[in-house]
Amino acid sequence: MLHPVTPEISNLEQIAKDQWHSLAAASNDRHHAWHTPTLANVGEGIAQLRTVVLRSADPATRILSCHTDSRSPKVIQLAEDSKFSWHFYDRDAKIQLRAYGNAWTHQGDALARQRWQDGAWRSAQCYRTPLAPGQSCMEADLDINAPVDPVTGEEHFVVLACExxxxxxxxxxVEGHRRARFLWEAGRWQGDWIAP
Ligand SMILES: Cc1cc2nc3c(=O)[nH]c(=O)nc-3n(C[C@H](O)[C@H](O)[C@H](O)COP(=O)(O)O)c2cc1C
Known part of the structure; x- marks a missing residue:
């Protein structure tokens, strides 16, 4: 992947802006290394990790989102603990980004309907299965050609949003790694250098 802009590595304010710029770009570019982050939470007493597709990243609201199934364990666990973490790694840019926040879901509301109409319906096959993600099943249940009810799917579709x-x-x-921590405080990203 080409990274035409040399990353700013001394100005913390600019670094914060650059990361949000990259996240927004990644959400719109399926070839971007950050398009498929690892989304993590704590569920059943252990770190739960999974790959998701980054669907949006808004610097103004600080919200990242992905699409998922309302029946999936991560959504069920969210009701217990809304803290979620995102891990992004761009091998070519040599940047790891970890983002932390609180998540909630949109189901059947204006945003969920908009996302469904904008293209999520193309993944309807995933959402209209009668089996909840993670549920035990027979091998035959995994046959994607099995007949499904064509009008179902959207009712299991949720947008997982995380501020x-x-x-x-x-x-x-090689000249020395750079690492910084950023906290959203008093309406701005407050950055501090930390040891890599
Ligand atoms: C490349 C890739 C992209 C994926 N994208 C999503 C996604 O956007 N949303 C999602 O719920 N699961 C996605 N998955 C499946 C998840 O990694 C995971 O298996 C599933 O969501 C069940 O997770 P859970 O049991 O922790 O809820 C993706 C998997 C891969 C390999």
Whole structure:
């Protein structure tokens, strides 16, 4: 992947802006290394990790989002503990970004309907299965050609949104790695250098 802009590595304010710029770009570019982050939470007493597709990243609201199934364990666990973490790694840019925040879901509301109409319906096959993600099943149940009710799917579709209030940026370079922590405080990203 080409990274035409040399990352700013001394100005913390600019670094914060650059990360949000990259996140927004990644949500719109399926070839971007950050398009498929690892989304994590704590559920059943252990770190739960999974790959998701980053569907939106808004610097103004600090909200990251992905699409998922309302029946999936992560959504069920969210009711217990809304803290979620996102892990992004761009091998070519040599940047790891970890973002932390509180999540909630949109189901059947204006945003969920909009996302469904904008293209999420193309994944309807995933959402209209009678099986909840993670549920035990027979091999035959996994046959994607099995007949499904064509009008179902949307009722299981949710947008998982997460408002980010902290992130950790790590930039690897031979001259010395750079790492900074950013906290959302008093309406701005407050950055501090930390040891890599
Ligand atoms: C490349 C890739 C992209 C994925 N994207 C999503 C996604 O956007 N939303 C989602 O719920 N699961 C996605 N998955 C599946 C999840 O990794 C996971 O298996 C599923 O969501 C069940 O997670 P849970 O049991 O922790 O709830 C993706 C998997 C891969 C390999």
């Amino acid at each position: 980010i209030d902290q992130f950790d940026w790590l930039f690897l370079r």
